[in-house]
Amino acid sequence: MERAGGTLPEVDGVNKDFFEGLANGKLLLQRCSECGSHQFYPKPWCVVCGSLDLEWTEASKEGKVYTYTIINRVIGNSKEFEKELPYAVGSVELEGGIRVYARLLAANPSSIRIGCRVVLEPRRLTDKVGLPYFRVVE
Amino acid sequence: MTDVHVSGYAVIPPSRARADRGEAVLTAEEYHARALSELLHSLGIGKKDLDGLSYALGINRTLWPHALIWSAEVAQNLGIAPKLTIISDHGGMSALGLLSQGYALIKSGMVDHVVLLGVDSPLTPSKPQGEYRLERTWRYELNYELPLGMIGPLSEAALIARRHMYEHGTTPEQLGLVAVSQRKNASKNPWAYLKQPLTIDEYLKSPYLAEPVRILDAVIPVNGGFALMLSSSDGAKRFTDKPVRIEGVETQVNSEPQNELRDITKLNIPSARLLERVGVGLNDIDFLELYDDFTVVVLMQLEALGFASEGGGRFVEKNSITYDGDLPVNTGGGQLSGGQAGTAGGFSLIVEAIQQLREEAGERQVKGTTRGLVTGLGCLGYNHNLINRGVALLSKP
Numbered sequence: 048m049e050r051a052g053g054t055l056p057e058v059d060g061v062n063k064d065f066f067e068g069l070a071n072g073k074l075l076l077q078r079c080s081e082c083g084s085h086q087f088y089p090k091p092w093c094v095v096c097g098s099l100d101l102e103w104t105e106a107s108k109e110g111k112v113y114t115y116t117i118i119n120r121v122i123g124n125s126k127e128f129e130k131e132l133p134y135a136v137g138s139v140e141l142e143g144g145i146r147v148y149a150r151l152l153a154a155n156p157s158s159i160r161i162g163c164r165v166v167l168e169p170r171r172l173t174d175k176v177g178l179p180y181f182r183v184v185e
Numbered sequence: 186m187t188d189v190h191v192s193g194y195a196v197i198p199p200s201r202a203r204a205d206r207g208e209a210v211l212t213a214e215e216y217h218a219r220a221l222s223e224l225l226h227s228l229g230i231g232k233k234d235l236d237g238l239s240y241a242l243g244i245n246r247t248l249w250p251h252a253l254i255w256s257a258e259v260a261q262n263l264g265i266a267p268k269l270t271i272i273s274d275h276g277g278m279s280a281l282g283l284l285s286q287g288y289a290l291i292k293s294g295m296v297d298h299v300v301l302l303g304v305d306s307p308l309t310p311s312k313p314q315g316e317y318r319l320e321r322t323w324r325y326e327l328n329y330e331l332p333l334g335m336i337g338p339l340s341e342a343a344l345i346a347r348r349h350m351y352e353h354g355t356t357p358e359q360l361g362l363v364a365v366s367q368r369k370n371a372s373k374n375p376w377a378y379l380k381q382p383l384t385i386d387e388y389l390k391s392p393y394l395a396e397p398v399r400i401l402d403a404v405i406p407v408n409g410g411f412a413l414m415l416s417s418s419d420g421a422k423r424f425t426d427k428p429v430r431i432e433g434v435e436t437q438v439n440s441e442p443q444n445e446l447r448d449i450t451k452l453n454i455p456s457a458r459l460l461e462r463v464g465v466g467l468n469d470i471d472f473l474e475l476y477d478d479f480t481v482v483v484l485m486q487l488e489a490l491g492f493a494s495e496g497g498g499r500f501v502e503k504n505s506i507t508y509d510g511d512l513p514v515n516t517g518g519g520q521l522s523g524g525q526a527g528t529a530g531g532f533s534l535i536v537e538a539i540q541q542l543r544e545e546a547g548e549r550q551v552k553g554t555t556r557g558l559v560t561g562l563g564c565l566g567y568n569h570n571l572i573n574r575g576v577a578l579l580s581k582p
């Protein structure tokens with residue numbers, strides 16, 4: 048689904064709380080009530096033990112860049128993103144080791160390095176949908 | 186139990202569907218017909234002879250959407266009646282997935298032969314029918330990648346390549362050596378799409394698409410078609426005196442599913458259990474056909490197979506991987522230079538191995554070869570690498 052400025056996720060029963068959480072400034076991860084494992088992206092059961100009993104827990108607002116890329120050309124996605132080129136996306140490692148793909152905000156994208164500290168700064172698209180954006184702080 | 190052999194093969198040369206350059210503009214259905222026609226011709230039989238065989242048909246799912254109930258439509262288009270059809274949705278592992286299933290069908294005695302048609306025509310028609318992508322992609326890509334502005338496999342590969350540089354000290358020049366070596370191989374391959382010589386300087390000047398991935402780190406998409414005939418030992422004798430033996434195939438779908446804490450630069454191909462089962466060592470393998478959607482993926486496989494404990498980058502610096510080198514890799518140019526025919530791209534690597542083992546590889550023939558290893562990798566997982574992994578050992582009988 049396209050919106051002004053990009054592509055919208057397809058919200059469903061499994062991921063609704065994740066996108067709504069980001070619209071309210073929180074990054075929510077699934078936690079298994081039986082074995083305690085965290086997981087992302089949202090899934091219909093615990094991929095470690097198979098329990099259907101999952102709850103949402105708020106992740107820490109800080110993480111580290113595990114890897115990243117600077118997008119230089121928009122291919123196979125909305126042309127709206129061309130206005131933002133070049134921009135950085137990466138995999139942010141949160142406390143406990145869970146990784147989440149996110150847009151990385153930095154004054155100078157070429158200054159980003161693996162291991163950089165990042166702080167959650169979600170982009171709110173609607174009341175119900177936010178996206179994981181992080182600001183690079185060092 | 187019977188052995189399983191590849192008793193025949195066919196290649197329909199790749200095209201970018203540029204009618205203005207005199208290139209073929211063909212649909213998947215036309216590639217099916219041409220690949221089957223070429224295959225039957227190489228086997229020395231006609232369609233009526235095929236009708237008399239006990240066989241199954243295998244096809245890959247293409248990038249352009251086709252019918253939900255598709256294999257019977259393909260058979261109807263061709264006027265053939267296979268006992269059974271198998272269809273692969275394994276992306277880059279599709280060719281290996283079909284080879285594996287075909288192998289099992291013949292081993293079980295259910296059929297004597299399996300016809301595999303690997304075709305795709307991502308560039309025909311050239312105007313996208315979907316919104317941004319040809320296929321309906323993964324929900325995880327729709328939800329957690331595209332809204333961030335990611336650009337599909339290119340950006341996923343870039344995340345892997347960046348981390349590979351961090352973990353192994355891999356340099357742009359080392360990635361470039363993969364592209365340059367494979368281009369040299371392609372220059373001797375009549376059916377490779379890109380044959381003009383390539384230098385490291387030209388590689389380094391090629392533009393970034395998703396830094397650190399340059400345009401020359403990625404495959405060139407093409408339309409194309411391939412066909413393979415798999416046969417039981419007795420069945421193969423009817424068609425050829427140069428059968429290629431499938432010594433074994435191993436696959437793994439959604440490898441290492443608890444992926445969040447793992448090293449995305451490790452690509453554990455199920456090769457160890459295949460080599461152990463077949464009873465051969467790395468030294469018994471004369472050449473490699475490694476699934477090459479991106480240059481870094483070739484380095485990761487050299488590491489995973491056990492050829493490059495010092496890191497794939499340093500390995501390609503110290504050793505030549507051209508067809509006449511220390512360890513020939515992707516002897517026909519692979520998909521990086523040969524072209525990637527969508528989800529049928531992996532067939533090009535199997536066909537190249539067969540040409541080598543039949544000693545039909547012309548100027549790029551690896552001297553004195555008896556055994557080759559082929560891989561197929563598909564499906565870039567979330568925060569992961571290629572999660573569908575297949576490997577096969579092919580040899581002279």
Ligand SMILES: [Zn+2]
Binds near residue numbers: 080083084093094096
């Ligand atoms: Zn659990």
